[in-house]
Amino acid sequence: xxxxxxxxxxxxxxxxxxxxxxxxxxxxxxxxxxxxxxxxxxxxxxxxxxxxxxxxx
Amino acid sequence: xxxxxxxxxxxxxxxxxxxxxxxxxxxxxxxxxxxxxxxxxxxxxxxxxxxxxxxxxxxxxxxxxxxxxxxxxxxxxxxxxxxxxxxxxxxxxxxxxxxxxxxxxxxxxxxxxxxxxxxxxxxxxxxxxxxxxxxxxxxxxxxxxxxxxxxxxxxxxxxxxxxxxxxxxxxxxxxxxxxxxxxxxxxxxxxxxxxxxxxxxx
Amino acid sequence: xxxxxxxxxxxxxxxxxxxxxxxxxxxxxxxxxxxxxxxxxxxxxxxxxxxxxxxxxxxxxxxxxxxxxxxxxxxxxxxxxxxxxxxxxxxxxxxxxxxxxxxxxxxxxxxxxxxxxxxxxxxxxxxxxxxxxxxxxxxxxxxxxxxxxxxxxxxxxxxxxxxxxxxxxxxxxxxxxxxxxxxxxxxxxxxxxxxxxxxxxxxxxxxxxxxxxxxxxxxxx
Amino acid sequence: xxxxxxxxxxxxxxxxxxxxxxxxxxxxxxxxxxxxxxxxxxxxxxxxxxxxxxxxxxxxxxxxxxxxxxxxxxxxxxxxxxxxxxxxxxxxxxxxxxxxxxxxxxxxxxxxxxxxxxxxxxxxxxxxxxxxxxxxxxxxxxxxxxxxxxxxxxxxxxxxxxxxxxxxxxxxxxxxxxxxxxxxxxxxxxxxxxxxxxxxxxxxxxxxxxxxxxxxxxxxxxxxxxxxxxxxxxxxxxxxxxxxxxxxxxxxxxxxxxxx
Numbered sequence: 001x002x003x004x005x006x007x008x009x010x011x012x013x014x015x016x017x018x019x020x021x022x023x024x025x026x027x028x029x030x031x032x033x034x035x036x037x038x039x040x041x042x043x044x045x046x047x048x049x050x051x052x053x054x055x056x057x
Numbered sequence: 058x059x060x061x062x063x064x065x066x067x068x069x070x071x072x073x074x075x076x077x078x079x080x081x082x083x084x085x086x087x088x089x090x091x092x093x094x095x096x097x098x099x100x101x102x103x104x105x106x107x108x109x110x111x112x113x114x115x116x117x118x119x120x121x122x123x124x125x126x127x128x129x130x131x132x133x134x135x136x137x138x139x140x141x142x143x144x145x146x147x148x149x150x151x152x153x154x155x156x157x158x159x160x161x162x163x164x165x166x167x168x169x170x171x172x173x174x175x176x177x178x179x180x181x182x183x184x185x186x187x188x189x190x191x192x193x194x195x196x197x198x199x200x201x202x203x204x205x206x207x208x209x210x211x212x213x214x215x216x217x218x219x220x221x222x223x224x225x226x227x228x229x230x231x232x233x234x235x236x237x238x239x240x241x242x243x244x245x246x247x248x249x250x251x252x253x254x255x256x257x258x259x
Numbered sequence: 260x261x262x263x264x265x266x267x268x269x270x271x272x273x274x275x276x277x278x279x280x281x282x283x284x285x286x287x288x289x290x291x292x293x294x295x296x297x298x299x300x301x302x303x304x305x306x307x308x309x310x311x312x313x314x315x316x317x318x319x320x321x322x323x324x325x326x327x328x329x330x331x332x333x334x335x336x337x338x339x340x341x342x343x344x345x346x347x348x349x350x351x352x353x354x355x356x357x358x359x360x361x362x363x364x365x366x367x368x369x370x371x372x373x374x375x376x377x378x379x380x381x382x383x384x385x386x387x388x389x390x391x392x393x394x395x396x397x398x399x400x401x402x403x404x405x406x407x408x409x410x411x412x413x414x415x416x417x418x419x420x421x422x423x424x425x426x427x428x429x430x431x432x433x434x435x436x437x438x439x440x441x442x443x444x445x446x447x448x449x450x451x452x453x454x455x456x457x458x459x460x461x462x463x464x465x466x467x468x469x470x471x472x473x474x475x476x477x478x479x480x
Numbered sequence: 481x482x483x484x485x486x487x488x489x490x491x492x493x494x495x496x497x498x499x500x501x502x503x504x505x506x507x508x509x510x511x512x513x514x515x516x517x518x519x520x521x522x523x524x525x526x527x528x529x530x531x532x533x534x535x536x537x538x539x540x541x542x543x544x545x546x547x548x549x550x551x552x553x554x555x556x557x558x559x560x561x562x563x564x565x566x567x568x569x570x571x572x573x574x575x576x577x578x579x580x581x582x583x584x585x586x587x588x589x590x591x592x593x594x595x596x597x598x599x600x601x602x603x604x605x606x607x608x609x610x611x612x613x614x615x616x617x618x619x620x621x622x623x624x625x626x627x628x629x630x631x632x633x634x635x636x637x638x639x640x641x642x643x644x645x646x647x648x649x650x651x652x653x654x655x656x657x658x659x660x661x662x663x664x665x666x667x668x669x670x671x672x673x674x675x676x677x678x679x680x681x682x683x684x685x686x687x688x689x690x691x692x693x694x695x696x697x698x699x700x701x702x703x704x705x706x707x708x709x710x711x712x713x714x715x716x717x718x719x720x721x722x723x724x725x726x727x728x729x730x731x732x733x734x735x736x737x738x739x740x
Contacts, residue, residue, distance in 0.1 A: 004538045004602045011541045011598040015548070015591055019700075022587045026707050033714035040721045043176070108337055130344030138334025144273045145266070156262035158342055177729040184726045279629045286622055290615075298610035376597065376607040377618075 058121050058204060059083040060105070060128070060236060064114035067100045073112060074100055075255050084204070087227065087237040087250035096256030098240035099137070102207050105238060106134040122204060132205040137213075139194040143183030147174065147193045150182055151200050158201035168199035173222060187214040195223060198230075206230060208239040220246065260346060264358045270329075271362030281363045282370055285318040289374045300379040307378030308388045308439035312432055314374075315367050315392050316399060320424060322363050323403035324410060324417040326355060327475065331411050340475060348475070349468035352404055356468065360400045368392045387442030387449065391456060395435040398460040401467035402427045408474035431459055496573055497713045504710045511703045518696035525689035541599040543690055547697040548592035552620060553655055555585030555701065559627075560652040563645035573709075575641035576716075578648060579631050580708035584701060586624035593617060612661035613669040616654060623651045637716060 059081055066076035074097030082088045090098045103109040105116060107129035118128040125131035141150040151165045163171065169178045172192040177185070185193060191214045198206060206227070212220050224246035227237055231247075239245060271278055292310050296302060330336040339351055371392050375385035406423040410416030434456040441449035526543035559581050565574030596614070597607045608614065627644055634640035662669055682690070 004536050007598045007602050008537050008540045011544060011595040014594050014598070015544050018587060018591055018594070022584065022704065025583075026704060026711065029711045030707065030714075033711050033718060036718045037714055037721070039179075040718065040725065043725065103337075106337070106341055108340060126344050129341045132341065134337060134341055136334050136337060138332075138337075140334040140338050142266070142270055142333065142335070144270065149266075149269075153262050153266045154338070157346070158338075159345065174729065177726055180722050180726055184722050186726065189726065189729070279625065279632065283622065283625045283629055286625070290618060290622060293610040293615075300606065300609065303610075377610075379606060379608065 058234070058236070059119050060117075060205065060238070061119060062105075062114065062116050065101075065104070065111055065116060066113035067097055067104050067109070068112040069097065069100050069109075076113060078114070078253070080251075080253055082236045082238060082251070084234045084236055085231050087231060087239065087245075087247050089245065089247070089250050089252045090238065090240040090255060091242060091252060092255030098255055099209055101255065102134070102136075102209050102238065102240050106132055106207050108134070118205070124202075125204065128205070131203055132207050133198045133201070133203040134207045134209075135194060135198060135211055136209045139182075139190050140197070141182045141190065141193060144181055146179055146181050147185070147196075148178040150193070151178075151196060154197050155200040158203075161200050161202040163199040165196075165200055168196040169193075171199060171222075171226060172196045173219065188216055188219060191215055192219055192223075195226065199226070204235045206235060206237045206239075208237065208241075210241055211239060212241065212243055212245065260350065260354050263346075263351065263354050267355055267358030268362055271358065278363045278366055281318045281322055282366045284321055285314050285367045285370065286374070288314040288317060289377065292378075304379045304381065304384075307375060307380040308384055309436050310378060311371050311374060311388050311392070312395075312436050312439070315364075315371065315396060316428060316432055318367055319364050319396055319399045320403060320421045320428075322359070323400070323407050323424070324420040326359055326404060326407040327411045328407070328416065336411075336475070343472075348472040352408075352468040352471045352475075353401075353464065356397075356400050356404050360397050364396045364400060368396060381443055384439060384443045388439040391435045391438045391453060394453070394460060395431050395456045398431045398456075398463045399424070399428050401460070401463040402431075404467045404471040405474065408471035408478065411475065412478045431456065434459065496571075497576070500573060501710060501713060504706050508703065508706055508710075511699065511706065515696060515699040515703050518692060518699055522689055522692035522696045525692055529685055529689060536602075538599055538602050539686065541595055542686070543693045544697075545592060545595040545599055546690060547694040548588050548595060549617065550694060551697055551701050552585060552589035552592050552617065553658060554698070555581050555588060555705075556620065556624075556648075556652065556655055558705075559585065559648050560655075563648040566641050566645040567649075575637065575645070576709050576712045577705070578641075578644065579637075580712045581705055582624055582628045582631065584704050584708060586621065586628060588697075588701070589617065589621040589624055593621060611669060612665040613658065616658040616661050620654055620658060623654065627651075 061081050063079055064076075065078040065080075067074050074095075078101070080088060090101055092098055100109060104111045105128065107127075116128065118131060121128075121131050140154075141147075145153070147169065148165060151168065155161070155165060161168075166175065166178070169175045172195050174189060174192055174196065177189070182190065182193065191211075195211065212223060215223065227245065227247055231237065237247075237250075289310060292306075292314075293303060296306070327336060330339065340348060343351070368389060371389050372385050375388060380388070403420065403424050405427075406420040407416075409423065410420045413419060434452040437447065438449055438452040438456055441447040441452055522543070526540055529540065531537050531539065559578045562574040562578035562581070565571045566578065593614075596617075600609070601607050627648060630647060631640050631644050634643070
């Protein structure tokens with residue numbers, strides 16, 4: 001009953017790897033969206049709500 | 058370089074749309090194909106592009122530049138559809154066609170600038186309006202070099218300003234020794250172009 | 260050609276999650292099997308390789324009808340055909356098939372070992388099945404290209420493509436499954452059917468794109 | 481007058497995601513730190529438990545397997561509530577929440593299956609059996625993937641929100657099935673030992689690290705969910721701004737023409 005350390009290690013390892021991948025994916029996604037927002041803002045594009053605030057037509 | 062058609066006939070769905078067409082377009086010339094709906098304008102263009110087989114007659118390109126072998130290889134075809142992917146950006150779309158079809162006189166950025174889309178090359182193609190999509194498609198003609206332009210209703214969906222812009226692009230292409238065959242029912246603003254009226258009763 | 264491959268891979272990954280649907284279908288088919296035959300682990304282990312192959316075959320057929328349809332719908336197909344002086348059309352089709360395979364079939368092959376565990380298969384059988392799937396599924400995609408090209412101008416060609424292709428894909432299934440069994444059952448050989456499977460894939464790598472090119476040219480209207 | 485009302489209505493709609501963004505920005509560092517702390521303590525506690533007389537060292541798998549399984553169900557419940565929020569109250573954040581939760585839930589479900597498999601092999605002698613509990617969790621995993629595929633298949637968020645919500649709610653019947661499968665059917669999987677009538681059957685030396693780990697992973701879920709929701713809001717803003725950009729570009733050259 002003591003020879004099961006491999007299974008314990010494998011399950012902890014799998015959990016860490018998969019969770020790290022999930023966190024990494026979320027962080028990468030975060031960076032992509034932030035960059036896209038910054039790029040659009042640097043082009044002087046704003047959302048409709050904000051442009052409406054400027055010139056209520 | 059000239060495009061020569063002799064006794065050309067085309068059919069669609071087993072029905073002969075036109076026959077006995079003779080025309081010749083030389084370098085620097087534009088041929089406007091006119092006619093009512095269903096008279097075979099699109100069919101004629103697709104035959105010239107090699108996408109459909111002609112029912113009769115011959116069609117050849119004489120004295121084409123050595124880089125292009127055959128009519129289809131020397132031609133740009135701008136059909137009803139824009140041949141662009143909605144989810145890819147305009148730039149990605151053009152980049153694909155440029156690397157697939159070979160480089161032209163213009164870079165992608167220049168071509169987009171010429172059609173007035175320089176600002177929005179980074180946007181997915183699907184976000185563009187109909188006219189913008191058409192202009193992006195016109196930019197494709199500029200990014201790869203082809204002496205023959207086959208244009209099927211090229212100005213559909215374009216506003217007046219873009220039409221003028223496009224007319225200038227066509228003039229430039231003709232001045233460089235290219236030739237244009239365009240199916241249209243609107244005047245394209247090309248000075249000194251020939252006209253071929255289809256749809257005369259058989 | 261590299262550009263075409265990249266474009267198709269990008270489209271497959273970006274648009275609508277087509278790759279995910281294929282793998283989901285595969286998982287669902289495999290999950291349904293134990294309900295059909297009962298959760299007898301010995302029986303599942305015996306039919307495991309065959310079920311994985313059938314599931315992969317069906318999942319591969321699933322997205323094939325879009326192979327040329329998407330390009331036809333937006334007019335790209337005309338330009339691909341017109342460019343055949345620069346890029347041979349069969350080669351273009353081969354590249355499109357490879358891109359399609361890498362996006363929507365390769366994930367199935369990668370998932371198949373996990374499903375092998377669900378079917379209680381032995382490690383050797385799982386390895387052999389994954390290997391035969393890796394070698395054999397390209398053949399299904401390449402045969403499928405012919406069906407997709409034939410059905411490209413039909414408005415609802417999806418089901419028709421599957422029906423056309425299924426009989427042609429049977430040899431792939433036969434040799435794939437027999438190679439998988441050959442790896443675990445003693446008298447049956449593994450190498451011979453596996454090599455035949457590889458040969459089938461190579462054969463269709465030539466025949467499929469050429470036939471599809473002819474079909475595409477004639478179907479243009 | 482009606483114009484003003486519709487404008488304020490729109491303002492409230494817009495204010496919610498905006499308020500959420502500033503809230504998330506303020507809370508996330510603390511939540512993330514707390515998550516790390518609790519998980520570290522839980523991890524330290526769980527590697528120091530004595531071996532079980534029956535299960536040996538594999539009992540340590542329980543400390544991650546049970547939280548993953550619990551989270552896989554909690555995540556689906558949250559998505560179902562969000563689906564109700566989308567269908568009944570049309571709250572703009574509800575759809576964002578459901579869409580952001582689906583991949584996280586799928587990952588936790590996959591981990592519950594993987595760790596369960598790794599626990600089952602030494603205990604039962606097989607990686608997988610098709611009994612009620614395991615099968616229903618596998619079905620849950622398939623449903624997560626189906627929901628993800630559906631949200632990705634439609635590019636219009638407003639349209640996909642409704643269909644996805646309906647699918648999510650229909651799939652919710654699976655959650656009680658998972659929960660009670662061990663009681664309703666005779667399965668290999670052991671019955672619930674933590675949450676049950678008449679107190680836990682688990683020895684306190686196992687219960688304590690398990691609870692700490694469960695809290696830690698729940699915190700992790702909320703941290704990730706909040707981050708994913710923020711990403712989703714940003715993604716939608718990018719889409720909206722790109723559409724504005726396409727329209728603006730159209731106005732540009734036309735104006736120049738007029739000037740000329």
